[in-house]
Amino acid sequence: DTGVSQDPRHKITKRGQNVTFRCDPISEHNRLYWYRQTLGQGPEFLTYFQNEAQLEKSRLLSDRFSAERPKGSFSTLEIQRTEQGDSAMYLCASSFTGTVTRNEQFFGPGTRLTVL
Amino acid sequence: GIQVEQSPPDLILQEGANSTLRCNFSDSVNNLQWFHQNPWGQLINLFYIPSGTKQNGRLSATTVATERYSLLYISSSQTTDSGVYFCAVLKSTNAGKSTFGDGTTLTVKP
Numbered sequence: 001d002t003g004v005s006q007d008p009r010h011k012i013t014k015r016g017q018n019v020t021f022r023c024d025p026i027s028e029h030n031r032l033y034w035y036r037q038t039l040g041q042g043p044e045f046l047t048y049f050q051n052e053a054q055l056e057k058s059r060l061l062s063d064r065f066s067a068e069r070p071k072g073s074f075s076t077l078e079i080q081r082t083e084q085g086d087s088a089m090y091l092c093a094s095s096f097t098g099t100v101t102r103n104e105q106f107f108g109p110g111t112r113l114t115v116l
Numbered sequence: 117g118i119q120v121e122q123s124p125p126d127l128i129l130q131e132g133a134n135s136t137l138r139c140n141f142s143d144s145v146n147n148l149q150w151f152h153q154n155p156w157g158q159l160i161n162l163f164y165i166p167s168g169t170k171q172n173g174r175l176s177a178t179t180v181a182t183e184r185y186s187l188l189y190i191s192s193s194q195t196t197d198s199g200v201y202f203c204a205v206l207k208s209t210n211a212g213k214s215t216f217g218d219g220t221t222l223t224v225k226p
Binding site: 031033035037040041042043044045048050055056058089091093102103104105106107109110112 | 120147149156157159164202214217218219
């Protein structure tokens with residue numbers, strides 16, 4: 001399977017615990033994105049990387065959230081001191097941007113987080 | 117920021133019917149994608165269509181960028197077409213932030 005993969009697919013945690021999610025993009029893609037989706041809403045942008053550089057962060061990404069892409073390949077999203085409001089589907093996407101003006105994003109299956 | 121509105125929010129069809137889903141956006145965009153979200157939450161790429169018309173089987177899409185809207189047509193709908201359809205826009209190819217609408221939930225009854 002050469003698509004975007006995410007791990008774990010489901011995570012149940014207690015309020016106050018830290019959680020970390022992983023995303024592996026399509027191998028030749030240089031951009032990687034994180035989104036969050038709550039019930040009945042469209043995905044909301046959190047942050048994105050071009051190679052290993054984090055180029056943009058949403059206001060939604062509070063101090064408790066941190067994302068890394070240390071070698072420009074896989075990425076991790078960590079949430080510290082989880083709150084019930086963090087319960088959502090966390091989606092990762094990747095794309096390739098080069099000399100051709102096209103930025104088509106491909107999504108992984110998501111990680112569903114439930115905070116009790 | 118850019119606003120994206122999708123209509124209708126909900127659509128119920130009998131199998132075999134045709135439908136049109138609409139996506140309006142508030143500013144000029146360079147990228148527009150249509151997705152189908154399956155019951156497990158996976159977003160499936162349907163079209164990359166910043167302008168013009170494309171067709172893929174029973175699905176087709178048209179984007180009129182100058183008038184800031186896109187349409188997704190589903191013909192001869194099947195029960196497997198059920199799910200949520202999203203459009204997502206990107207203001208600039210070099211920007212990272214895609215803005216999604218809230219989706220159209222399609223239910224196709226047998």
